[in-house]
Amino acid sequence: MSPPLIRVLVVDDSPFMRSVLPPKIEADPRFKVVGTAIDGRDAIEKTLALSPDVVTLDIDMPVMNGIDALKEIVSRSSASVIMLSARTEQGASITLEALDLGAIDFIPKSRGLERIHEKLSAAVEARKHRIRTPATGAKPAAAVRTPLPPRTACGGRVSAKICIVGSSTGGPQALQSVISQLPEALPVPIVVAQHMPPNFTKALAQRLNDTCKPKVVEAEDGMTLTKGTIYIAPGGMQTRVTGSEIKVRPDQGESLYKPSVDVLAESARSAFGKNVLGVMLTGMGADGAAEFAKLHKLGAYNISQDQASCVVYGMPRSLVEAGGSDEVLPLDQIGGRIRSALGC
Incomplete structure (x- = not known):
């Protein structure tokens, strides 16, 4: 039995991007675009209705921008979010803010969406980790120490330049x-x-x-x-x-x-x-x-x-x-x- 398709929601206010991204994503048979959204508010509603695995989210949109939509999506769903970012210094700064707020990764629009399938796959792995990890303030896992050669001991000083x-x-x-x-x-x-x-x-x-x-x-x-x-x-x-x-x-x-x-x-x-x-x-x-x-x-x-x-x-x-x-x-x-x- 083949694995289930990875469900993707595409969010962008540009009709061009909404027409280009779905076939680009579905060129890899592992992925299925389950819907598109035209602004941040639409993105939240469709994320909750369609339960995608991954949301590709534009930053600059009317009604509600991508940053505000991201906060809602992360807090109200288990979907992973990949930001679509302008390749500018200002766009880079906003994108880093999005990563701090819970986005998994980003794709610069101007680079022809290269490596999009690799990033979508990484987002799915991150979603699995997020679902496995309870948001209950549980103590972090104890350190795992691998067998060491005799040159040093765990916790000791290392000779490094x-x-x-x-x-x-x-x-x-x-x-x-x-x-x-x-x-x-x-x-x-x-x-x-x-x-x-x-x-x-x-x-x-x-x-x-x-x-x-x-x-x-x-x-x-x-x-x-x-x-x-x-x-x-x-x-x-x-x-x-x-x-x-x-x-x-x-x-x-x-x-x-x-x-x-x-x-x-x-x-x-x-x-x-x-x-x-x-x-x-x-x-x-x-x-x-x-x-x-x-x-x-x-x-x-x-x-x-x-x-x-x-x-x-x-x-x-x-x-x-x-x-x-x-x-x-x-x-x-x-x-x-x-x-x-x-x-x-």
């Missing part, structure tokens, strides 16, 4: 949680590869810089790696590190993801050998698992986010299954573990 972080779906919220736990005086630089398009990574860096103690910037080619600074790899490009600086280059076919966690991790391994602290956060797929596993075999130390606290348990799962994770921790413990690992 750089920390690299990989994240995707659910990553902006996870990064906020982790970085907010870190002190201003970090003893090493931290470089983050978050799957995001251009403009959005700049807005993310600014948002984190405004709300967290460490200095957070969007990485630029030729920047000196400086302890105490967190660098967000720019969207649409590939970011690498040398022993002293950051290299940002156009993708040359290295990866589907731009930025790629694997590309960043490979460069860290080449530049710093075993003196790397790796952190793998929520996200769909397996980007980063291969190179993090190589770091682990070399003697570096990797922390993975646990399944219970992930929006999508894909990238951390892949790392654990590859045997490359030294610790598996709930999200709310990862920032503190980075601090103890780095001795700060």
Whole structure:
């Protein structure tokens, strides 16, 4: 018996988008568009009436905008929401607000809706997690610790000259949680590869810089790696590190993801050998698992986010299954573990 179709509600005030999106979505036979809505109020009514698995939600609409509709949909239904966002700096800022309010992910309209099926699939996984997790203030799951090599013990300090972080779906919220736990005086630089398009990574860096103690910037080619600074790899490009600086280059076919966690991790391994602290956060797929596993075999130390606290348990799962994770921790413990690992 084939699995049930994934039900999608399309919300957009543009007749053009309402005509283009449904056939684009249904080009993958796993998905069925069960309806369309023309504004935020219509979106709420149809979400409650049709019970879709996923809602694609425009931001700028009459009657009720996407942000206000999002609040209602998240509070009154179990549907996952993917925002349709304008690819502008202002649009990026509003989209990050939507992610904070409960949207699972976003799709920039101007990019031809690439990877829409991957994002819809991630949203479905996030919906399953949301349904499984009771909203009752239950205590987070206890930390799961994997067997360790003799080089260190769980909770101990790690020999690291750089920390690299990989994240995707659910990553902006996870990064906020982790970085907010870190002190201003970090003893090493931290470089983050978050799957995001251009403009959005700049807005993310600014948002984190405004709300967290460490200095957070969007990485630029030729920047000196400086302890105490967190660098967000720019969207649409590939970011690498040398022993002293950051290299940002156009993708040359290295990866589907731009930025790629694997590309960043490979460069860290080449530049710093075993003196790397790796952190793998929520996200769909397996980007980063291969190179993090190589770091682990070399003697570096990797922390993975646990399944219970992930929006999508894909990238951390892949790392654990590859045997490359030294610790598996709930999200709310990862920032503190980075601090103890780095001795700060």
